[in-house]
Amino acid sequence: MGEKTKQKNEPPRAPPQRGTASNVCFHPHEIRNITSKLPRPFDSLYDEIAVVFVSNDNSVSADAFEHTPFLVRREKILAALLWLKANNRYYFDIEIDMEALNEYPAAGSVGHRPPMPVHLQKPDDTIFDQGLHCPVVSYNGTNTILFIDISLGTFDLDNATSNYHIRKLDALRKIKNGHPFLKTSSSHETISPRDHPHVYAWLWPTLFPYGVGFPEDHIR
Numbered sequence: 001m002g003e004k005t006k007q008k009n010e011p012p013r014a015p016p017q018r019g020t021a022s023n024v025c026f027h028p029h030e031i032r033n034i035t036s037k038l039p040r041p042f043d044s045l046y047d048e049i050a051v052v053f054v055s056n057d058n059s060v061s062a063d064a065f066e067h068t069p070f071l072v073r074r075e076k077i078l079a080a081l082l083w084l085k086a087n088n089r090y091y092f093d094i095e096i097d098m099e100a101l102n103e104y105p106a107a108g109s110v111g112h113r114p115p116m117p118v119h120l121q122k123p124d125d126t127i128f129d130q131g132l133h134c135p136v137v138s139y140n141g142t143n144t145i146l147f148i149d150i151s152l153g154t155f156d157l158d159n160a161t162s163n164y165h166i167r168k169l170d171a172l173r174k175i176k177n178g179h180p181f182l183k184t185s186s187s188h189e190t191i192s193p194r195d196h197p198h199v200y201a202w203l204w205p206t207l208f209p210y211g212v213g214f215p216e217d218h219i220r
Contacts, residue, residue: 038096074101
């Protein structure tokens, strides 16, 4: 994770309307075996996941998680693992840890705690203008105000020692040797995955629930 902070002085003004457009294609990462048993023990998630709620409420109850993915039920976990073992070649030899599975709440249980720490944070006072909001800033009469823009990014640690050109040459070498590859293109018109669900199967051929491809893919 990298962070870059930029500061500039300029007269205060209304926040501009912003919009972005892009063409993005996610290529699958190298798949490595990281475990032989699933699910993970319930309490182990406390070291890996944290949730921050921005709310005026001072407490977190089971009702707050009712329509979120944070209350994972053991029946759903078992059904997903059985499906993956039967349909996804990367999960066929996974051992289902029934002892760990029984640590997760059952369907209908509303008094169980979530499997990760939950932090409450009250929202800042805001003003609304031109379709978006920003924290209220008291204007003291001066002609300058400090703006801080923070940009976050992630890096590919698996290829940290390989530069972009070497990776392109390696990919070209694999294509010339007959390795399979995914061809992508750009267009001014975007595709809505909601109207074209096969896009998911093209981009993520091993992703649940497309672990065996999709109906039109006779190879899988």
